[in-house]
Amino acid sequence: MDNISFSYDKISGDDKSLSLLQESNLINEGKWICAESYEEILALIQNYETETVSKFSCYSADKNFGNIEASVKHHKIRWEDDSVPFNGVPFVIVGSKVFDCMHGRDRKVSFKEEYKMRCNDRKVSDHSYFKSYEMIQDAKKFNCSSQIKIKEVLKFPDFKIIEDSKWKRVTSSKKIQEAISKNEAVGQKIFLIFLPSMSSHTGHFTGNAAGISQPIDARLKEEIFTSSEFITSVDEMRRRLEIIVTREIFKNSICPSKSNKRFFPSKKTIRSYTLEAIRKKRYSNIDQECLIKKVEQWKVENPHRRFYLRPKGISEN
Numbered sequence: 001m002d003n004i005s006f007s008y009d010k011i012s013g014d015d016k017s018l019s020l021l022q023e024s025n026l027i028n029e030g031k032w033i034c035a036e037s038y039e040e041i042l043a044l045i046q047n048y049e050t051e052t053v054s055k056f057s058c059y060s061a062d063k064n065f066g067n068i069e070a071s072v073k074h075h076k077i078r079w080e081d082d083s084v085p086f087n088g089v090p091f092v093i094v095g096s097k098v099f100d101c102m103h104g105r106d107r108k109v110s111f112k113e114e115y116k117m118r119c120n121d122r123k124v125s126d127h128s129y130f131k132s133y134e135m136i137q138d139a140k141k142f143n144c145s146s147q148i149k150i151k152e153v154l155k156f157p158d159f160k161i162i163e164d165s166k167w168k169r170v171t172s173s174k175k176i177q178e179a180i181s182k183n184e185a186v187g188q189k190i191f192l193i194f195l196p197s198m199s200s201h202t203g204h205f206t207g208n209a210a211g212i213s214q215p216i217d218a219r220l221k222e223e224i225f226t227s228s229e230f231i232t233s234v235d236e237m238r239r240r241l242e243i244i245v246t247r248e249i250f251k252n253s254i255c256p257s258k259s260n261k262r263f264f265p266s267k268k269t270i271r272s273y274t275l276e277a278i279r280k281k282r283y284s285n286i287d288q289e290c291l292i293k294k295v296e297q298w299k300v301e302n303p304h305r306r307f308y309l310r311p312k313g314i315s316e317n
């Protein structure tokens with residue numbers, strides 16, 4: 001595995017022309033990449049998924065990952081690990097997050113079994129009107145072991161050592177700990193991300209053939225949600241999404257084929273997300289009406305108190 005140091009191999013998420021696969025030789029080998037912000041990490045994942053026609057979902061994450069305000073006092077000072085070779089700069093890992101390939105292990109298997117047992121229990125009891133839904137075997141899970149790993153790191157370049165020796169590591173670590181206890185060393189936040197190789201995927205199709213099983217892109221889901229207010233026709237929504245994909249998302253790069261369901265979702269998918277958006281908005285309007293009534297009631301109950309509510313869609317002027 002090609003390891004990285006803190007000082008080079010930084011890939012900017014803003015560079016839209018960058019091909020991760022070509023630049024980083026990710027076809028055959030996984031790679032650790034360094035980024036300065038969590039936004040850059042998210043952009044890297046989006047680019048990586050698009051280029052490799054893959055989709056990853058969060059398996060585990062430390063609390064507030066991406067914005068951890070950790071007290072470094074309790075973390076081990078490191079000089080190297082599986083993501084970074086020794087380069088003289090000490091660091092601490094404050095958090096980590098792991099994503100599974102969407103065709104990875106079925107993490108909800110015990111929940112699904114429990115659900116099945118509950119259904120069976122209800123079926124055998126008399127006079128049960130409980131409607132059971134047959135749970136078919138999950139067609140997405142193929143035990144693929146491909147994972148994206150991210151580490152949130154604080155590095156201390158001011159305490160860099162030029163020559164590596166046990167004694168130098170120990171003395172420099174002590175200096176950092178002293179500085180930390182006096183609040184004199186805060187560290188510089190960076191993120192390290194491991195992008196797996198294409199060959200790490202097992203048990204399922206990869207490349208263009210995988211496009212058919214891709215879930216809808218988050219940006220398109222968002223677009224359906226906002227446009228559902230004025231577009232209700234599925235055909236029209238599909239045309240709008242196609243325009244966004246071809247003219248905005250892939251304005252400066254090669255657009256995936258129409259068989260890629262992430263960017264060209266089926267009518268069925270568009271319809272179900274449109275209905276969900278309408279339903280969500282209706283509920284939020286009902287909530288608002290309830291709140292307006294509640295405020296009226298509070299005004300009557302507490303005449304000496306002042307209440308001010310500005311309902312959604314009504315400007316202050």
Ligand SMILES: [Zn+2]
Binds near residue numbers: 104202
């Ligand atoms: Zn996979």
